[in-house]
Amino acid sequence: MRYSGFRVAWEGLTGNGGWRPVWRDPAPKPAYDTLVIGGGGHGLSTAYYLARNHGLSDVAVLEKGGLGLGSVGRNTTIVRANYLLPGNSEFYSHSLKLWEGLERELNFNVMHSQRGLINLFHSDGQRDAFARRGNAMVNQGDDAVLLDREGVRELLPYLDFGQTRFPIYGGLLHPRGGTARHDAVAWGYARAADARGVDLIQNCEVTGIDIEGGRVRGVQTTRGPIRARRVAIVVAGRSSQVAAMAGLRLPIESHVLQAFVTEGLKPCIDHVISFGMGHFYISQSDKGGLVFGGDLDFYASYAARGNLPMVEHVMEAGMTLMPMIGRARLLRSWGGIMDMSPDGSPIIDKTPVEGLFLDCGWNYGGFKAVPASGWCLAHLMATGEPHPVAARYRLDRFATGHVIDEEGTGSQHNLH
Amino acid sequence: MLIPCPLCGPRDRREFYYLGAADYLRRPAADAAPAAWDAYLHLRGNPAGETRDLWYHEAGCQAWLVVSRNTVTHAIAGAALAGEAADAA
Incomplete structure (x- = not known):
């Protein structure tokens, strides 16, 4: 059964009786x-x-x-292809190209959304490292734009540009990065x-x-x-x-990585934002929930759930970066089991x-x-x-x- | 998660740094074959269940501990000083 807009409209008008496993x-x-x-x-x-x-x-x-x-x-x-090292660079570049044709290939809406990914940096040294990474991405055939502080402010005006612990110097924008369902x-x-x-x-x-x-x-x-x-x-x-x-x-050693989602909110975060210094990254799902996470809990685990110290750490990092999310209510959290290689x-x-x-x-x-x-x-x-x-x-x-x-x-x- | 430090008593997980499996206690001899060093540094049993791993009481007595733990339930059965643990070299 091929999916199409016509098919959805037809089934909608005829009682959705035609769908099959x-x-x-x-x-x-x-x-x-x-x-x-x-x-x-x-x-x-x-x-x-x-x-x-x-x-x-x-x-x-x-x-x-x-x-x-x-x-x-x-x-x-x-979904991103912002790797630096030979081995990773060509592999994730290949993967992103497959993502870009995936919905047509599979005739299935995977909701791939290339909304742009921004990795923030907070010092001159980190800017140099990100410039190098961006050059590697461009050389691989992918895209990268080095944004200064004002460039980040234009895209992400809601970040706290006044905080002094990790002042925002700029960000590396990967326009083809994004999310999928x-x-x-x-x-x-x-x-x-x-x-x-x-x-x-x-x-x-x-x-x-x-x-x-x-x-x-x-x-x-x-x-x-x-x-x-x-x-x-x-x-x-x-x-x-x-x-x-x-x-x-x-x-391999298996570790737990936690993630969190808030109640559904109106669209407010248009990109994927990564705040590496604080161990925090965030995006907004199409359903409206803010989806975010941080670092590993750091001990071997198969529990598929984490502990509270990392919950606290991720919330602190989020509030440091974007105090506007402070009133959002957390809906749930969960842990995934990560195959960590050396x-x-x-x-x-x-x-x-x-x-x-x-x-x-x-x-x-x-x-x-x-x-x-x-x-x-x-x-x-x-x-x-x-x-x-x-x-x-x-x-x-x-x-x-x-x-x-x-x-x-x-x-x-x-x-x- | 409370870790029962033999010197300080039960202490919050945040006082500790986790290194990895207790395999790190069995360091090969300096002239051991590369395969022995590969096994020591990289290869792990990685059990889903009872495990023994190394924690450093960084914000406490600064002792290295071998903690007996369950990786599925996060239950902690006990902890011993690394120097006195049964699997110490």
Whole structure:
């Protein structure tokens, strides 16, 4: 069923009786060519691109719960390509280009809104660093504009320009940055993958990975064993547990990152604003809620909820930056489970087990990477060669020293 | 979240700095193979459940502690001085 404005109007006039479930709910077959463990954003986009780019349709996605109920629905939905280092720069640039064509590609409204992202800076040294980052973004083919203090004031007149702790010197504007509707991305990929013949199998938890002679043979699940020639682990948030089923110990520590949303308000914040010095960023959803967050709670956690000290810290930073939000009432807060890698960059690679692939370590940047992560993992699985824009996301880069430390903070998992 | 410091008693989480898993206590010898250093610095069991990790009582007695904790519930079972912990080298 194709979606269109005509279709919406027709259904509206005829009682909305024509809508049907947009993907099947198949039982698992005993064998597939290719399995993707994890029915989140990355797993679904991997399955979609395996079918679309490589013509593979004997593919199943195994999801222990329901599709898209993990981190893809627990983030703050920011989409950007403002990276500095080789490895990240080309990858996120590729991802943003895929985002820009995603709605037409999937025939699904993911509400991608390129409202512009502004990273604030607060000293001469930080301005230099942001100018360099902006140049790297432009050289990569993306866009960046260095704003001075008055340039920021013109776009964001409501910031507190009088505060002295972190005086606003200016900002780096990334006009093509913005937000998207997180659930819709998972649903759009699921629908499009299903339409190309991929089996999306829900309530099917993988409990073991079968390996014979160093080669993957299939998986054990709560719905029986399934044989396969290729298996991908795409379960950020539970990567260490699933990889352990194949005897792998990963360079990952899981942390909790909190996010917050207020009651719906009239439009007041037109951009995504990031206040790195205070550990705070904010945007306004299309529904009107102010969506914001800060830094990790800084200790390993799978609780999917955080503690009050970080709540207090984020609120303080928000009030320092924009006192106008002080009267907004907080509706809810939640925590997402972050695969933190030692350099803050992800892993898309083969594993030492032949036929077993790994896509993990997304830190807190996984949402914007959904299209390119699937694109590149599908390329790796289908061709056996890493995609050029993801070639540096190697599993062994920590051992060999080829780290991609975007923040320059060293090898400690929670510092990125 | 209160952490039971053996020297100061139960103290607020904000007084502590978190380093990471207690794996950091098992530092390889200087001439150990690169794989041992990779494992020490990067590879983690990362359990969903009981774990032991290193906290520094920065705003208190400044002792390093090994805290026994549950990563799913945030319950804290106990804490010992890192120098006296069972997994200290």
